[in-house]
Structures are given as C-alpha cells and as structure tokens.
Amino acid sequence: MVATAYLLGVSTRRVEKPAESLGVTQLSKSQVSAMARHLDEQVTAFRNRPLDTGPYAFVWADALTQKVREGGRIINVHALIAVGVNADGHREILGLDVATAEDGAGWLAFLRSLIARGLTGVQLVISDAHPGLVDAIGATLPGASWQRCRTHYARNLLSQVPKSAQPWVATLLRTVFEQPDTDAVQAQMTHVLDALEAKFPKAAAHLDAAQHDLLAFTAFPREIWRQIWSKNRRSV
Template sequence: MSGVSKSQVSRLCAELDERVGAFLNRQIEGDWLYLWIDATYVKTREAGRIVSVAVIVAVGVNTEGQREVLGIKVGASEAEPFWTEFLRSLNRRGLRGVKLVISDSHEGIKAAAAKTLKATWQRCRVHFMRNVLAYANKTQRRMVSAAIGTVFVQETPQAARMQWRSVADQFREKLPKLSAMMDAAEHDVLAFMGFPRAHWPQIYSTNPLERLNAEIKRRTNVVGIFPNDASITRLVGAMMLEQNDEWSLNRRYMQLEGLQTLSDTVPTRLSAVAR
C-alpha cells in the first residue's frame, strides 16, 4: 500500500477483525425457519505445507422473510464433527425454530443436522440431478432429465410422489442403479413439498448460496494461498458482513405467506450487527 505505514495496516486489520468478530458472534434472535448450509474450499499454509480447507456458510430466513448470513467457519474438512460443532455454535448463539435444512447429500452435514436441529432435511434438487445423471450415458441424459423434471411440475406432494415412482419404474430395467438411487432419495428430494408452495422455488436447492460461494471463490482466488485460517475468516467474514448489509436494504427475500404459520413463537426482528 503506497503511503500507508505498517502500523496503519495493523490498525486497520485490527478494526476489521473487531467488526467481523462482532458480526460472526452476534446473538441470533427470533425464529429462522429455513437454513441453507454449504461449503467451498480455499488453500492455506499449515506447518510448511499448502492444504485445502473448507469454508462453510449458513444462511437463514426468518419469520419476516428476511435472509441473513448466520455464520461461517473455517476448518480442516467437512467431516461430521466439524459440521456438528458449527451447528452447535449457532445453537449456542440462539438459533432456533429451524424447520428445514437445505444442503447437498454430504453425509457429514446430514448427520450433524440430525444431531443438532429438530428439522426436516432437504437434499438439494440440483445436486441430486447431477448425481443421478451419472448413471446415464450421454445420449440418455436429456431424456432422463426431462422424465424426472415431470415430477416437479405436479400440483401436489401426493401427485409428485406418484410420478416419482412411475419415473423410477420406467428406468428400472435399463438403468437399475439410477432407479435405485431414485428409490433411496425420494423422501429427501421431495421434502420441500411439505412446506408452503409459495416458498418452493427457494427451498428445493442450495441455489441461494451458490452466488455467495462463487463470490467467495472469486475473491479467494485473487489471494491464492492464505497464510493462516484467521486471514480466511477475516476476508470471508468481511464479505459476508457486506452481503448482509446489502440484503438488509433490499425487499424481503421470501413471501410472508405461510412463514408465520411455521413458527413456534412470535417473530422478533434482528439487526445483523450492532453499528
């Protein structure tokens, strides 16, 4: 930095660390009905080696239809203990009222969510489609995708389940592994249909987190290799704080229709961080 002394840089970093720390450790108030969780990977130095570490992000929507970044964590892997500790840290800060957790099919996430949150689990529909299409060859994938797509245009959960099973049976002879995967995934992929229809477009996948992860990836790629985990937390935490401020100025993310009927308590509004 031209014209900026080391002491000034140190002071600015300390101020940023304080703001990010306040944001990431703030008390979570009210009911957060929907929770999206996902991870991306960045590189850091550890004991003289370059390693990949997971950066996990949790975004929630409350009873007023507002969304916020509720927490981030940097760690060595996406193993179950890592996710469990992260979700427990959210609980300690006051997270409550979660009815649906949306993530990919990572077993660590699923197991940790089952341990720490009394909530339904939604397997991301987009990730599922990628997984299931791996059992079809290139010439079959468009046909398979179109067939499974007919499930999601059904008007009711009952009709969707019937269509799901019909599509699975359609492929049972020629693509038995694909059909078996559909059999195993039915409940988890269609879980979102047990919630208000107005919310379906936002809760069937982790898409609400995809843009955040893409921006994290873009900004961390500029850095390349981080000196330590604290520097990752500083950068990503500052990005999430900035994102939260932007969201607070926008109209509500989700329609109020059905939100308060899911809540166990009277809704309470939370400011993202003390200013």
C-alpha cells in the same frame, strides 16, 4: 478499498498500489495492519452476534473450499456457512466457520455453536448429502426435516446412466418438480421411477432410495417450493 483487499487476501505490499490510485501516497505496513485488525474485530463481532431475529424456519448449509496461507504454505480449508430465513422473512447469514476438513466433527461443532447463539425454530435444513453434515443435522436439530439439494442430487443420478442418456434422465427428473401440488409430485415420481426401471434399473434404485429426502419440500406451502428444494439459487 482496504476492506476489499482484506476479503481477497491481498498482501500488505499489494495494497499500496490501489491506495495510491485513491490519492493515499503514504501507507505504512503498520497502518494496513491496524486497519486489518479493525476489520477482524468487526468480523468477529458479526460471527459471534446473538441470533435473536428468529425463529429461523429454513436453513441452508454449505461448505466452500478456499485457499489460505498458513505457516508459509498455501493450503485448502473449508468455509462452513449457514443461511437462514428469519422471522421477518429475510435471508440472513447465520454463521461462518473455517475447518481443515469438511467432516462430521466440524459440522457438529458449527451447528452447536449456532444453537448456542440462539438458533431456534428450524423446520427444514437444505444441504447436499455429505454424510457428516447429514448426521450433524440429525444430532443437533432433531425436530427439523432434511431436504436433499435437488441440484446436487441430479448430478448424482446422472452419474448412474450413460452419458448419451443423461439429457433424457435430467429432463425426466425435472418433470417431478414441475407439478402443481403434492399429490401430482408423488404421482410423477412414481411415473419417473417406472420409466427409469425399464431402461436403467440401477438409476431407478438410486432415485427410489433418495426420493423421500428429495421431496421433503412438499410438506411446505407450494409458493415457497422453488426457494427450498435446493441450496443452489440458480436452480430455483
């Protein structure tokens, strides 16, 4: 119960009521603080642990905006998160850091910390197209390819066409990812670009510029495409 309250950012005072429901009639502020410190130690140990179950062939990078209390004020911070596939084929949370801004400096420091802890063998990084993140990936993981998140890119592309045309464009783009092999994917991309060029040249140019990063997944086995073409699990 205390761990859940800790994760939700519940104040010491508000912990007392749920504690009473569990039969704990006396829970002082110092007791709650001591338990929170114990949890802090576990979180710190997890965040600083060696990354020794690699190589980590695939890494997903993302940032979540969270509200925190700092100096008596509520402010937004960015939780930088990396998830990787380890040598056993299982997903593993590699790291978590908090930055005041989602900029290149924050991502660069975060990725360097993962490498210092043992991140190796990265073949593909999946993320959105945040410029600071993409630059940091290139600077710290020069041997890795970059997969532009399919889900985020689709939203970018739809912003290039009238709202009335968005369902058609979304369906058209989806057909690229429904192909059985790399050659078919490339051929369908050409077909989609031609179709867009005829009606929405601006959108066609947008997709043409992004296609190589959007199709990076095709360099890997077909059976894992659905897992690596997006950082959004709902899109697989």
